[in-house]
Amino acid sequence: MKKLELHWKIIIGMIAGVGIGFLAVSLGLQQWVENWIKPFGTIFINLLKLVAVPLIIVSLIKGIAELQDISKLSRMGGRTLIIYVFTTVIAVSIGLLVVNIFKPGNRINEQTRQELLDNFGTDAGAKITMAAEQKGQGPLQALVDIVPDNIFSSMTDNRNMLQVIFFVVLLGIGLILIDKEKAKPVIAFIDGLNEVILKIIDLIMLAAPIGVLALLASLVVESPSLDLFKALLSYAICVIIGLSIMIFGFYPLFVRFFTGKSARFFFKGIAPAQLVAFSTSSSAATLPVTMERVTEHLGVDDEVSSFVLPIGATVNMDGTSLYQGVAAVFIAQAFNMDLTLMDQLTIILTATLASIGSAAVPSAGMIMLVIVLGSVGIPEAGLALIFAVDRPLDMLRTVVNITGDSSVSMVVAKSLNLLGEPKVKEWDENYKK
Helix, strand or coil, rough: CCCHHHHHHHHHHHHHHHHHHHHHHHHHCCHHHHHHHHHHHHHHHHHHHHHHHHHHHHHHHHHHHHCCCCCHHHHHHHHHHHHHHHHHHHHHHHHHHHHHHHHHHHHCCHHHHHHHHHHHHHHHHHHHHHHHHCCCCCCCCCHHCCCCCHHHHHCHHHHHHHHHHHHHHHHHHHHHCHHHHHHHHHHHHHHHHHHHHHHHHHHHHHHHHHHHHHHHHHHHHCCCCCHHHHHCCHHHHHEEEEHHHHHHHHHHHHHHHCCCCCCCHHHHHHHHHHHHHHHHHHHHHHHHHHHHHHHCCCCCCCCHHHHHHHHHHCCCCCHHHHHHHHHHHHHHHHHHCCCHHHEEEEHHHHHHHHCCCCCCCCCCHHHHHHHHHCCCCHHHHHHHHHHHHHHHHHHHHHHHHHHHHHHHHHHHHCCCEEEECCCCCCHHHHHCC
């Protein structure tokens, strides 16, 4: 009997989780799910986050050290950042196009608007305060924050990924510049540690179906009332349409045009990572799975994946950027504000820059959205209008984020002649073209 593939096991876990959640709601057992099922989902996310920082450290050092040449590093880094910025601009533009066509904010009446503000105003206030702290730190604070004063402190918080990456890149460059014989023991240690971490990831993924079951069951029982979802349905649909265009339209065409690989090949390889991203709402937590799938199943060389993907999990947030564009215009429409073309161009620029500083953790994009709103004078309190459906949409935009990272890694690998055949041979020959 053929062994059931991982992505099918995860799908079964997702379906079971939703079913258990709705059954618990109908029987009034929400507290039971909170106490006895949700902890397993939390443990699964914690396990993934546990290996995220070690994985970034060893994979980036390994990837940079193997380049053997500073010019090769600058070539790969330049292409990676340019493509990431390009895909982010495309994502925001698609979001703005969709929201301007459907105009979901015009469908919110005063009563519903006030109900949402009353229910979620406290949460919105907390995000506004956090965003105000960031805005009050000066225009170059983001640059200052990249350089850590204590790398060990930075490693203790997944929100400091950029600081860790900065230090690791310096370490990798140092290994390239010193004598090869002196660098050899360090590189050998990193290679061995990398293999150990990848094996740990394999073990963690055995629990993925149970983890996503627990996460989705708890999400269902914690969801706001159905009436509020109905009021925001048109907004949610706009975001979903935009995200779907990116996943099923832009990325497959992008990969096909630059690498020659088919959409079937791409989605078959990346599907388990997409499902984990959907369940965890965290690009950082999904990074271990993304790296394994891209390297083993899409044929991207370790040299590329170990450099492109950790950076992408930190700075490339296409789904978040698209959502910020839709949300900003939606809130403006809800408050009967007319945005000019220049305002919307400002949203594209601000959302692109904000996505670079957005932490790869759940709902971080909500904080950055406050900055986007402020850039065009939209009331930040309008954040409360979208809190009701932020969690499920956060799950979807994380899928876009890691799909974008994977597609860019394939394109960069192809441009450097480092895109080969998948290492795992369980794939069908039909997916080769």
